[in-house]
Amino acid sequence: MTVIGQIGQTMDGRIATITGQSKYINGSSGLSHLHQLRALVDAVVIGVGTALTDNPQLNVRLVSGKNPTRVVIDPQGRLGCDAQVWREDGTKRLWIIAEGKKVSAPSGVEVLTLPMVDGRIEAATILKSLRMQGLKRILIEGGAFTLSHFMQAGCLDRLHIIIAPIIMGSGRPSFELPAIEHMDQATRLNIQTHVLNNEVLFDCDLSSQRLKLD
Ligand SMILES: NC(=O)c1ccc[n+]([C@@H]2O[C@H](COP(=O)([O-])OP(=O)(O)OC[C@H]3O[C@@H](n4cnc5c(N)ncnc54)[C@H](OP(=O)(O)O)[C@@H]3O)[C@@H](O)[C@H]2O)c1
Numbered sequence: 001m002t003v004i005g006q007i008g009q010t011m012d013g014r015i016a017t018i019t020g021q022s023k024y025i026n027g028s029s030g031l032s033h034l035h036q037l038r039a040l041v042d043a044v045v046i047g048v049g050t051a052l053t054d055n056p057q058l059n060v061r062l063v064s065g066k067n068p069t070r071v072v073i074d075p076q077g078r079l080g081c082d083a084q085v086w087r088e089d090g091t092k093r094l095w096i097i098a099e100g101k102k103v104s105a106p107s108g109v110e111v112l113t114l115p116m117v118d119g120r121i122e123a124a125t126i127l128k129s130l131r132m133q134g135l136k137r138i139l140i141e142g143g144a145f146t147l148s149h150f151m152q153a154g155c156l157d158r159l160h161i162i163i164a165p166i167i168m169g170s171g172r173p174s175f176e177l178p179a180i181e182h183m184d185q186a187t188r189l190n191i192q193t194h195v196l197n198n199e200v201l202f203d204c205d206l207s208s209q210r211l212k213l214d
Helices: 028-040 048-054 123-132 144-152
Strands: 002-009 014-016 043-047 069-073 093-098 109-114 137-140 158-163 190-196 199-205
Touching (some): 002 014, 002 028, 028 137, 028 158, 028 190, 028 199, 043 123, 043 144, 048 069, 048 144, 093 123, 109 123, 137 144
Parallel strands (some): 002 137, 002 158, 043 069, 093 109
Antiparallel strands (some): 158 199
């Protein structure tokens, strides 16, 4: 199973304004790269925060390719049935909720009920459940909470960070990780860089810290 995370951020490490607006931090090359990634994976995963704030379509539009399965992690079942991710377009759609919760899903949307541990559905549990659905190449598309949880759990093989030439000066940070006191506790990444017009893609290899799934 291969899991890639992607985030588009400003030079000062923001993925959205304080009101949550993120459309669009990246320019056309960064967005095309995102759509290329969607076209290469079996499933694209977002947290309910992103689904509620951005109401994304999560399909492949800017390049040619097949739409991936759309997955929303929504333990409390907060997402409405009219969300764009649930629209019927022949693509598989999965709604991940917590054990003990119930949702009335739109037609064709499959509900996966998974256990919570310490207030989270563990990233490894989510990946195993997607693997059982036959989904092996997974894109974690945000937001910060979701991506940070997968990274902290050792559940990303690669991370694509696309940095746009923007300074926001305020707003939501790209990652939410436990506080550290010393620089040697920070995660240092093996990277390759690619220039995408006026943006820079950092392709980070996280395979050395990847958790093996049973
Ligand atoms: N620039 C970019 O590339 C980019 C990409 C995506 C999103 N964004 C921006 O990011 C913001 C949203 O990010 P966010 O961090 O607030 O939200 P998020 O990561 O999209 O969603 C977080 C919520 O999803 C649920 N969740 C996700 N993973 C979970 C897990 N493993 N276990 C249990 N619950 C889980 C929780 O829901 P409950 O709260 O119901 O428990 C959690 O609060 C928006 O402003 C959006 O525009 C930017």
